Amino acid sequence: MTYRPKYKVTDGSDLILDGHTWRVEVKDRDGYLVSGADGEQTTLGYQRVDRAIENNKCEVITPKEAENQRQLLEFTGGFGNIDQTPDIEQRNARARQALIMAMDRLEKEGQKLTHRYLDRVPVRKALYRSAIEISGDVSLFADVNIGPTRRSGDEPETVVPKGRTLAKLRELYIRFNRNPVVLINRHNKKGVHDPERACKLSEWQKSVVRYILGAFQSPSKIDLARLYRLACAKLQVPEEEAVRNVGHPSITTVRNWLAGVPSLAQQIGRNGLRHTKNTAGGGATEIRAFMFGERAAMDQAYLSIFVDTTGKIKAKIIKAEDASKAFEEGELIRIWLHVMIDVATRLPLGWIISETAHSDQSMALLRMATRDKSREVVKYKCRQEAAPPAGLLMTVADNGSATRNGPVYAAQMGMGTVAQLGRTHHSNDNTHIERLIGSIEWDVLRFEKGYVGGRPGALPGADPVADARLTPNDVMAVITRYLVDEYAHTEHRGTGMFKATPWEKFEQTIEDYGPIEPPSPEARRLYLGYKKTVSTTSEGVLFSHLPYNSHELLKFHDDTPKKVNVYLDPDFIDEVTVQPVRGKKIIKAELSMTALKDLTFEEAAKVMSDAAQGNPDRRRINDEMVRQARRDRVDLSGMLPDPNLPESYRTLAQLEKKAEALTHVGFEPDRSYSKAVAPGTITKRRKPKPFAIERTEAHKDRTDPGVSGRLKPITESKL
Template sequence: MTQQPLFDIPKGSVLELDGQELLVTGLERAGYAVECQDTGECLTLSVARIEAAIRGRDCEVLEPADAERRKALLEFTGGYHRLEQFSAPVRLEAQRRLALVLAMDELAANGYKITQRSMSTHGEHRNALILRANKIAPQLKFIKKGSEKKPKPLFPIAEGRTLAKFRDLYHRYGGNPVVLADREHLKGYRTSRLVPWQERFIDFALNHWQDKRKPQLAPLVRDAAKVFHRTAAEMAQCINFPSVTTLRQRAKAFSDVATEFGRGGKRQATNKKGAGSTDVRALRYGEKFEWDQVYLSIFTNGSGVVQAEPIDPDDVPKKLADNEIRRCWLHVILDVATREALGWVISETADSDHSLALLRMATRDKTKEKVRYGCKEDPAPPVRLGLGLADNGSATRNGRVYAAQLGMGMTVMTGRAYHATDKPYIERFFGTMQGQILNFLPGYTGSYPGELTGYNPKPSAEVSHDQLMGVITRYLVDEYPFQPHYGTGMFGATPRQKREEALKRYGRIKSPSQHERCLYLGTKIRASTTSEGVKAFNIPFNSSELQKFADGKSKSVTIHLDPDDLRTVLITAEGLEAVLEAQLRMTLFKDQTLEEAIELMEAATKANPKLRALHREQLEEAKTRRVRDSCYFKDSRDWSCPRFSGHSGGCGLSCDELARRTHLQP
């Protein structure tokens, strides 16, 4: 059954649908036959499709008469059909003329005989016209205040002949005020002054200029003129090739998007000129996070003091010393819903070890950093992480990090290469932090090579690694969470305010699991059980469960250690179904991290090497004396020699040599 149309759409109407203008050429059984005004394509749209678009306010119907009037209007104005399309001065002048036209209509309706002479300066109805226009649009201020009896215009007003022309145009085009605007944009010579072969040469040259190798325009034009083909008739015209200035003006007429696509490629153009993201990607705290690393634009010093010494390039170790000037990597995890920093780590390299340390920081309490660096506010609380979005960097895209994330129950999502909108929040965060913090610290290198032409950052480095960590920590805890944020979905709220709103609307925070942290985010080490338990990094751990499993034997086990919490470790072994727990047996390390514990042990062994050598000598002498005084060992010397009883010389040593070796005087 053929559906009967609900809306009256006569033949010749224009449908504005899906960004196209479709001319209705007739109504068929299958629907409306239309023709695209831009491409000339003919197609049939069903009645249901058109009516659904009209109901959904997605289709504008212009009847034939309206379409003709609009066509004539656009031809007269040069493509403009609303006052908002003009600049502010042109729009103001059109509004003044509209007020005068409406004033003329009111005077004519009141019985005034409106003529060109009567509306001109010193005309019979000039003052009445100005007063009526000022009454219609007082905000335009036609006259000075207090000059109502003898109006004094504040700006030039056209004469009667021009005013009559404005009135005629206004009514001829259906009362559209756009026809009253100046048409300065239509002035000038509109046709090209170049002959056809010159236009072809410009197209030829600019098409080769739009190349991803980004050639320079001037040499390209000179070379293109040598290979451009012209017919004999074109050569006989004795016309030169267009100048480089002409081609440069044509090139500037290209849109930035077209130029970026041609000379930068589709991938670069999409990143640089593509539309931004307008979707709200997370609502709950910890639901989705973005993480990345950035090579900080600042040189730091391990001690905060600039030092220099000659080094041998053949013997220099790969690992930098504490006092060497370097640039550091900053690893950050950012919560998408609240834009709050969940974790941050500074390191010498971008690798999986520091990525795991970053995940551990996001899932633990950060009060230690707050106290160490003197923060006044509370940092972001620990949370069970949901979906993690990272790029293709080696620090996050590797099997070890992926396995840890999946073990923690996270969803792994990898952003596409060269698509900045896949993870825009963390990228923007790095730019904000650089402009607000790093730019004001000594040793700042600039955003790109060569930006700071008069400043040498290396000799200016004064900030130590720990000081830089303190500056960044105080910024992320005391400043950034309380700054108004105008990103997508934030609407000017601060990250801390957004977190409180998320907790109120979408529920409390999901707590992280310490058991999973040890197994998947911690450090693993192989060890053997003893009667004292096990040792990881020379730190003792023991428990009743472990001793029952060992049963007095030495068994190989795997220790899972949380570097941020040494109080308890998890132990797994081949053939053992349960996961055992063991507690720290040295209370000295109870409140320390693994790094701090190792540093403490290394400091004890590295302190004052000369004094340690002296102590070794004293220890050896004391041991030798104790052994001799015990009389446990018999004298191993041969006494058949005349000087030594029993020394026969069979040992191959002279008496003098034997005496020297036994510390006796000859």
């Protein structure tokens, strides 16, 4: 069935649809054949045009309306509405309109409004009184200029024009559909409106002015008067101009031409395109998020305040000649603020301070946004509740060094968060977080000791270095209390907030769009936490002196050390994720030391460090007592020799000599034995009585072996 259009659209009408103007050429079976300003043609369906008209998305301008509008603008000099004119012209048009309505009343009474009739003094006085009565304003004709009648011999001066003028005004008013804008004094139509025709300068003088204005649009911001003198000295007057007595244009002429240059063009030339975009560019007026956690904006800022990094009262004895007025390195510094907010509700999701701006700080900011912040609320004594943790669907950040880097992007992609890149030097891309940083500086930091100022030289009478009293922890406490107790409960005038507080907006989003996307603890450990490669033992794994173990981990260990990657969430150290190196299996292990389960990684490290260091004086006494106990035990055992005896130090030398003797190997010389027996004959008997003992020569020489072999008797003592 062929669709029949509901609304009347004639050929030649203009359709303003989706910001484009289409001229209807002809109608066909499928719709309107239209053409654009560039000559491109297309067909707009009847249903689409009818639907756009019903939804107030399409404006139809007939050829008659277009011609009337063109004639009106041409007659008034560009004014299509009375509200566009100055106040004095609006009063003039209002007085004339009241006179025309009084004339209409006379016509209804049967009077013929001829020029001669309207020119009578009693008639004009009657029109004057009737106009005041119709408008209800006794000062209707006060301070107006509607063509008054001058004083003559037969009539006084009156504010009401002559009859011919009144009739002409009424005719114009009726011809232009009783639009009061045609009743103004068209002073704007007087004179020459073509700039080229109105200019009395020669072509050479125009070129000089353009040359000076072109050099004036420089980032160095040259002074116009000095530039004018230098340009006149450089540009000599040509002979043709000198013959006609034409010289350089005056500096007043140059200033008048400069006033005609658009202010935005001057800012681009003298301040640069980047600065002009941020200061004069179009603002962001769209609502970019509706759900909590749908879009989070993060940024970093170098705070304009000096802080004391030690957090302690420093007192030490120094000599007068060694005293220095300058602070030592690291004593007083400026710190960075990293902050993240939810765009839909403007609730602060995370905030940290640091001495530097690196990826580690952005990872800590993401961890804070996805965890509970009750620890900060209790630590810094806040009165209200902080924003709950949320699963982040999208984050927006600019080109800061802490946000635009590989580790941060990889972590967000691993968590399933879309990381949108903000353009460099385009503050409109991230306006929501920029406003919060400005509020922190103007509402909080400027009231604290050590505030530097928003720009160099902003506080010439202040000495922020000498006034610095706050520690980084103090600054964190002040900012935390401001974000939790004040900012989150103050009415917000941003786009889409409609004066609601961030916490009220949060409650509304939960009611309208449902619960929050929960953050994943496993994803936090894998992509936002710390990673270390260690070896498994029979006791599990050790992550920076924190023991972790589980039944599954012991089964994987199987009495053989294996390399594994351990992932720890520094905010929740009660559990870690263990992944074998070059393996696919994921194992969970729990903290074996239950006393540290409720602490963060930094708090646990501090507890262990304090336990290791202890009290120096007490530790020194304890160490001396331990050494004395060991000496007593060694003396009683007798295991070690007395160190005062020289023999105690010779044991090692004696052992070395014995070891050398054991390692010595001797070699006999190669010689022959004359009385050696032949092989195999050593056991043969060569005599019949082998056991008989023969007498030797010594026995033969002894005559009395018994007497000669005795000792003399002892007759006296030898002592």
